[in-house]
Amino acid sequence: MLKFHWSTGDLQVSLDRSLIVMELQTYLDKLLTRIDGLKTITITDREGVTLLTATPEGGSLGTGFETQPALLSTTFAVVSEQASKLGLKKNKSIVSVFGSHQVVQFNHAPFVTTLVADVDANTGILLDLNNELRDVTDVIATALQERQNVTTP
Amino acid sequence: MLKPKVISQVLRQATTGGVKATLLLNSEGSPLAFVSESGDRDARVYAAIASNVWSTFEKNTRPLTKENLATGSGSGGGTSSGNGANNALKFLLVECEEGNLAITTVANMLLCLTANPDVALGILKAKTEALARHLEEPFQRVTTYNSS
Numbered sequence: 001m002l003k004f005h006w007s008t009g010d011l012q013v014s015l016d017r018s019l020i021v022m023e024l025q026t027y028l029d030k031l032l033t034r035i036d037g038l039k040t041i042t043i044t045d046r047e048g049v050t051l052l053t054a055t056p057e058g059g060s061l062g063t064g065f066e067t068q069p070a071l072l073s074t075t076f077a078v079v080s081e082q083a084s085k086l087g088l089k090k091n092k093s094i095v096s097v098f099g100s101h102q103v104v105q106f107n108h109a110p111f112v113t114t115l116v117a118d119v120d121a122n123t124g125i126l127l128d129l130n131n132e133l134r135d136v137t138d139v140i141a142t143a144l145q146e147r148q149n150v151t152t153p
Numbered sequence: 154m155l156k157p158k159v160i161s162q163v164l165r166q167a168t169t170g171g172v173k174a175t176l177l178l179n180s181e182g183s184p185l186a187f188v189s190e191s192g193d194r195d196a197r198v199y200a201a202i203a204s205n206v207w208s209t210f211e212k213n214t215r216p217l218t219k220e221n222l223a224t225g226s227g228s229g230g231g232t233s234s235g236n237g238a239n240n241a242l243k244f245l246l247v248e249c250e251e252g253n254l255a256i257t258t259v260a261n262m263l264l265c266l267t268a269n270p271d272v273a274l275g276i277l278k279a280k281t282e283a284l285a286r287h288l289e290e291p292f293q294r295v296t297t298y299n300s301s
Contacts (some may be wrong), residue, residue, distance in 0.1 A: 063215030075213040079206050079247075086159060086202050087195065088267075091248035096210055124275070127248075129299035 001128035017143060021052075024136055031129070037121025039101075042069035042114045043137060046077040051140060065101045065116045067148065073112040076105040080112075093130060095123060106130050108137040155295060157186060160288075164188040167284050171272035175284070176265045178202050180208065184247065185262065203256050203265040211242045218242075244281070246274060255281040260292035 028041045032054050043052040048070030055066065065072070083091035089106060096103045097119060106113040106124040113133045115126050164175040165188045174189035174196050182204030189196035218240040229232045247254040255277045266281050 049200060068217060071213060071217065075210060079209050080204055082202055082209070083247050083254070085198075086247075086249060086252070086254065086267075087198060088252035088254075091249050092220070093248045095244075095246040095248075095264075096214070096242060097244040097246075098242055101240070104286065128272070 020139065020143060023139055024052055024139065026140065027053065027136065028052060029057070031132075032056055033144055035117075035121070035129075037118035038115060038126070039113075039114045039118065040066045040069065041133075042073070042116075043108075043133075043140065044069060044073040044112050044114070046073070046110060046112060048074040048077075052136075063101065065098075065103065067115075072103055072105065072114050072116075075116065076107075076112050080105075080107050093127060095127070102126075104129075106133060108134055111137045115139060155291075156194065158188040161188060162199050163284070163287065167280055169278070171178065171265055171269040172277070173269060174199055174265075174267040176267075177259065177288070178204055178263050178265065180204060180263065188213070199265060199267050200253070203254060204263055206247060206254075207242070207245060207256050207263055209247060214242060243279070246278065248274070253277055257281050259284050259288045260295070262292065264288065293296065 001071060010062050014089070031041060032038055039056065041052075041054045042050060045048050048064040050069060053069065079094060080091040083094070091107050093106045094102065096105075100119050102119050102121060104123065113136075115129070117126060158171060160177065162193040164177065164186060167175045168188045168190065173191055175189040176185065176189075176196055176199060177185045178187075178200045179185060182201045184196060184273075187196045187200070243257065245254075245256040247256070250270070252270055253268050253272065255268075257264050264281060264285050266277060267282075268277050
């Protein structure tokens, strides 16, 4: 027989959290379909640990850019720190253009948001997602903060 | 022969309309020629950090571009060429709170433009690419001469 050690309060919090994760995932999936040429969206921490990722439904992930978000995120974390020493205040984003892809990355401290898109995708629209995606990372940051407060009374 | 005075004149033409500095540097971060509104010291800082940013990105993403070549870029999008050589890093745009940096390659050197935040990123990119196109051919000749 299964035994639940949670109080109903804990269960409610846990359910709420999983609902939030599902909502965020659905939101990112919708963004992929909304923007032409956008291939993947990944939210990681600065060490490259993936928190949320959205990939095209049923699409094959053929390229390294789409299958290895950790490498891109850790690179951005290092480079963003260097760029903040330019004397132009804090780094906000970096766009890197390759032969067939472009990668747009946002500094959503303590997280890194990475967008991989076709090279001919509209860079302006991708950069315009900064504030929208900032709201998503804020939700995650708040949830993590609350969890930390619960585990360390 | 290269005329350093002429290189500076060409760089000066791009340092207008909110562009604060234009630099031509080698891959180690030493400036070859630069024009800066805010003094030499700033230009040298931009050069050092721009070259470091470029080389870090290039080194860390090399496995990804090679993987692209191996898999033939099966992303299904149809637009990806999947050519590893053509899929190398071509352009970087670094957006900071008080200014933006555009970096690209010219022959085996780097071209870096620094602009105020009110300069539209599209203009900054277009200026960088136009300047790179203009300098590419003469510098390519110098590179060939050096390597032969």
